[in-house]
Amino acid sequence: MRSPFRGLPREVAVLVAVAFAVALGFGVVAPAIPLFAREFGVGRAAAGAVISAFAAMRLASALLGGRLVDRFGERKVLATGIGIVAVSSVLAGLAQTYAQLLVLRCAGGVGSAMFTVSAFSLLLRVVGPGQRARATSLYQSGFLLGGVAGPAFGGALAGASLRTPFFVYAVTLAAAGTIGMVFLRRPPAAPGAGAAGAEPVTVPEPTTLRRSLSSPAYRAALVANLSVGWMLLGVQAAMLPLFVVEGLRREPFWAGVGLVASAGTQAAVLLPAGRFADSTGRRPAMLLGGSLALASVTTLVVTAFTASPGSVASVVAFVVAMSAFGAGFAFLSTAPAAVVGDVAPGRGGTSVAAFQMAGDLGSMLGPLVAGLLADAASYGAAFGSGALVLLAGLLLTVAMPETRGGQGARRAGEDARD
Structure with a gap:
């Protein structure tokens, strides 16, 4: 193997x-x-x-x-x-x-x-x-x-x-x-140096956050990571167990089944998602991941508004949606990060930090906003907030250029000089 x-x-x-x-x-x-x-x-x-x-x-x-x-x-x-x-x-x-x-x-x-x-x-x-x-x-x-x-x-x-x-x-x-x-004691070689079949790439000068922000692809990656934090790290942990018990009227066991389905699918798809983003492109991977994630969350919204208490069909829809949820976020956990590396290929500490902050911000705001909407309206509205964030990321992805192969770094540099 x-x-x-x-x-x-x-x-x-x-x-x-x-x-x-x-x-x-x-x-x-x-x-x-x-x-x-x-x-x-x-x-x-x-x-x-x-x-x-x-x-x-x-x-x-x-x-x-x-x-x-x-x-x-x-x-x-x-x-x-x-x-x-x-x-x-x-x-x-x-x-x-x-x-x-x-x-x-x-x-x-x-x-x-x-x-x-x-x-x-x-x-x-x-x-x-x-x-x-x-x-x-x-x-x-x-x-x-x-x-x-x-x-x-x-x-x-x-x-x-x-x-x-x-x-x-x-x-x-x-x-x-x-x-x-x-x-990690020895200094790193140039990216890919010493690796079989790797591309010979020289390490450029440090990339500023301002230069990265001039790239549409980097901005799309930020919103995509915001959606990962919002849904995967925030709403999933905070809202889904409550939704199963209070919305679907099922035992907590089924919340665990859904979370395991999501985590298991994500684990299984992570490596293929990474290979897909490297071979086919960051933009197709982000479009696929965003579409899967949006479809899964939309299914949760519909289920929340239409579910009958104790309905078997609603539980099945929930588990299927969680599986698609995990697959979508496997792509969104890899391709946007690769975009950051493409746009800031040198020592881009502040660019990486801002990318991390987007995810942390989502994980903080997601449970808060979803909780307020669940209290004031419904679980469907709570999940709808995540769908809107995913939609925003998907629209930005549609408009972004492909960055695989260094195009993102060159375009960001040209925009910064202009």
């Missing part, structure tokens, strides 16, 4: 291993965070604020992380970011007050932003244009597998002690940092 890493620079496999270790640890600690906060006698809103604070600090510090990458390089920022999260996790496990826990989770958010921006920037820089989407799909697979495996251990650890998961998280971060320091 051919290795999925065949022909890719060594850094890709290293970054996938780092991503898996980080996601595994986060999956372990995530179930314990709100429960641990409640141990200090605070309400549910305050417990949720601990999670929101981490996400808010990631969003607020992403551009800073991008500037640090442009100035000091990916490896130093990656190691520093992982170190900050590891130390803050240990201290959070030792926290004696709610305020201490909140501050330490904020610090962890800063470190997380530094790590993700630097790792993703390095990933996009060391591969050639014909490999970016495949490398991104492997990187996302590392996060996906770690995120699935982590909660399985986290629940058991939290049952024994709510402090233990924080220490386990620090251990997995230390493992990730060690992998990075040991195997």
Whole structure:
């Protein structure tokens, strides 16, 4: 069986291993965070604020992380970011007050932003244009597998002690940092250098965010990533379980079936989606992914408005929609990221940071807007908000130029000079 890493620079496999270790640890600690906060006698809103604070600090510090990458390089920022999260996790496990826990989770958010921006920037820089989407799909697979495996251990650890998961998280971060320091020590070659059949590409000068924003393709990638955060990381987790129980009048078991169908399909389609975006083009991949995702969410909207309580047909439609949902977001998790690498092929820390911020913003706004619409109107209206964001991204994709092969970087540079 051919290795999925065949022909890719060594850094890709290293970054996938780092991503898996980080996601595994986060999956372990995530179930314990709100429960641990409640141990200090605070309400549910305050417990949720601990999670929101981490996400808010990631969003607020992403551009800073991008500037640090442009100035000091990916490896130093990656190691520093992982170190900050590891130390803050240990201290959070030792926290004696709610305020201490909140501050330490904020610090962890800063470190997380530094790590993700630097790792993703390095990933996009060391591969050639014909490999970016495949490398991104492997990187996302590392996060996906770690995120699935982590909660399985986290629940058991939290049952024994709510402090233990924080220490386990620090251990997995230390493992990730060690992998990075040991195997990412040598300077990277030019993108694709040393890889069989890779394209010889020289590393250009750092790309500014202003220059990237002049590219229609980069703007389409930003909105596409906003939709990923809005639906995949936000509405899916916050609204779908409630919709199954309260809207479809079915047991929570079916919510789990839908989420597993989505995650399983996404995992199965990620690598083929990456290969498709590299061989056929970013624009066709984004059009296909956006269309699948929009069709699935539209199905959820129709189901929400027409479902009869307990209807078997509605449950079947829900599961089918979730499968298409996962397939669509497999394409939207790879092709837009490859566009960022095409438009900012050098050290583009701020461009990568803005791309990450779009996803984080979606994951913060999605549950809030969908929740307000569900309370004020219906679940159909809540899902409709996600459909509108997906539609906006799809329209921008229709109008964007193809960037595979470096056209995006050249056009952005020409627009910036004009």
